[in-house]
Amino acid sequence: GQNIDQPTEMTATEGAIVQINCTYQTSGFNGLFWYQQHAGEAPTFLSYNVLDGLEEKGRFSSFLSRSKGYSYLLLKELQMKDSASYLCAVMDSNYQLIWGAGTKLIIKP
């Protein structure tokens, strides 16, 4: 079956760095997405990786290793507004998104 695993919850300190991991097993692979979702709101797009390596976008970076079925989202210089759930999703061979359960990130002052 298809499976996306990510930690349920993480806590970090304002100004610090946090890495959220995601492992996946899917039927085919057409890219991996990271979304941010604040409580009561729809997800917003953060990043898309289809090739191995690191993609950097401001304070956020995303890494992919297709051979290991692994990705991480790296958040630097954490701000209180970064408190949210972070969803990992993989697009399978049918171009359907398979969603992880999300990681709730709590930022403490």
Add this chain to the structure above:
Amino acid sequence: GAVVSQHPSRVICKSGTSVKIECRSLDFQATTMFWYRQFPKQSLMLMATSNEGSKATYEQGVEKDKFLINHASLTLSTLTVTSAHPEDSSFYICSARDGREVTEAFFGQGTRLTVV
């Protein structure tokens, strides 16, 4: 970036009534639209996929007669929750994919449905 508008953002309805939720792509043609529901503290659950001009494909366990989806044009899809019950209370989210780009989907703002 592309914009998807979902309406209404919140709705409260009485048990037994029907509720219609609209999802519009504002600046692109959405050949495919997706409807999700999300329970508190859980991830998105795909309910159905609709392609313009054809019947929606429902995920296993989703009642197609209860959740009616219409994708009549390239910019509009609707989800109608028929004979709503309190257990249908949830956060419903649509997303739309531009036919020219298969790798990105854009989300609407979501609809919080409360059935009393």
